[in-house]
Amino acid sequence: MARGQSSSTRTSGRMTTPSRTQQFTRLHELLARQYKPRPADPGLPVLEHLMFAAVLENARHAVAERVFQVLKTEFFDWNEIRVCTIRDLSEAGEGLPDPAAAATRIKYPLQHIFESTYSFDMEDLRKLTLGQAIERLQKIEGVSRFMVSYVVQNALGGHTIPLDMASLRVLNLLGLADESEVASGTVAGLERAIPKSKGVEFAWLLHEFAAEFWADHHAPVVAKVFKALDPQALERLEAWEQGQLQPATTAAAETAPPPTPVAQAEATRVVEPKRRGRPKKVEGAPSTSEQPSEAEKLASGQPADAMGAQPVEAEPAGEAAGSPPKKASRKKSESKPKTARAKSAKTSRSATEEKAAKGEKKKKRGGSQRG
Structure with missing residues (x-):
């Protein structure tokens, strides 16, 4: 009997801690109250589901519906919204938690869709498999994970729970998601805990509650649900708010190791841009290429920088110290043609003199014969 009682005691002790699935079910019941x-109407065009998700992210449904109606009534069509500026779209999104971010989620996907298909028709996604449709949606520039999940659930009939940052933070404070899941945007076991038949309803309730929390962390309904589901959630909320007030770089600066001498040298090293021609001397930081060579010091008796000359290689033995090898070789090569021209000139002069002498001899002979 004692063994049976101890076993039942251990069993009851384990059941006092509800599982994550039970907590999700309990949260659904609390939010439904x-x-x-x-x-949303599943018969709406796929593009309208995508654009509504862009304004719904982190916002309450009533505010998102009002902004969506402004977009549809004050603009001529989706093409006018596409070419509109972020500033104008932000003004149309007045009342949203982040109008500029919502404007970006509207404009960039519209631009991508138009450049890909030259239209704003996305109904062909309904004909694809769910995996193919998700892959197409993820390739659209500017769409968020929440927008993809919202379209999959409300337009394509897939079983997924759209989670924006507000929803992820609420689940984290309730102990239903850790920080790694918040960073990845997915919560393990959520789709298994909530059946597909209740997925749309649960997603709507969770989003509305999370949007109210995002607008006011201490709203009465927020405190009520937190306390009913997990009393420690209020303590987590307080700790999270205190962490939000601290600079984001404080923790990283405290845990970062001290820089090594190599890292310090790399951090202080100045990389100069490459320049054409002879490099200029920088006072206080001469480069190694500007240092005078030993040959220049011996030849000139003063540093090469004072002469304004570039370093040259050492001269070979037997040559004059002040005559570079290149110039000496040039003089030698130039002396050869001069010698040849002198020889040819002497030869031509001697030939002319011989001809003149022969002519004088002939004249003398001719005069003697006449006498």
């Missing part, structure tokens, strides 16, 4: 879900 606070909000009345109004899911």
Whole structure:
């Protein structure tokens, strides 16, 4: 009997800690008491689902619906929205948590879709398999993970729970997601804990609650749900808020190791841009290429920098100290043609003199014969 009682005691002790699946179910029940879900119309065009998700991220449904109606009524069509500036779209998104970010999520996907298909028709995604459709959506420039999941759930009928940053932070404070899952944007076991038949409703409720938390961390409904599901969630909220107020670089600076001498040298090293021609001397930091060679010091008796000359290689033995090898070889090569021209000139002069002498002899002979 004692063994049986101890076994039952251990079993009851283990059951006091609910599993993550039980916590998700409990959260669904608590949120259903606070909000009345109004899911989106699945018959809307795929593009409209995508654009609504762009304004819905981290925002309450009522605010997102109002901004979406402004986009559809105050602009002529999606092409006008595509060519509109981020500033104008931000003004149209007044009331959203981050109008500029929402404007970016609207403009860039529209630009990508138009440049890819020269239209704004995305209905062909309904004909693809779910995996192919997800791959196409993920390739659109500017779409977020939340936008892809929202379209998959509300337009394509897939089972997924769209999670934006507000939803991920709420699940983290409730102990249902760790920091690695917040960073990755996915929560393990969420789709298994929530059946597909209740996926759309749970996603709507969670998003509405998370958006209210994002607008006011201490709203009455937030404190009520936190306390009912996990009393420690309020303590996590306080710790998270204190962490948010600290500079983001404080923890990294405290844990970072001291820099090594090599790292310090690399950090202080100045990389000069490459220049054409002779490098200029920088006062206080001469480069190794500007140092005078031993040959120049012997030849000139003063540093090469004072003469403004570039370093040259040492001269070979037997040559004059002040005559570079290149110039000496040039003189030698130039002396050869001069000698040849002198010889040819002497030869031509001697030939002319011989001809003149022969002519005088002939004249003398002719005069003697006449006499």
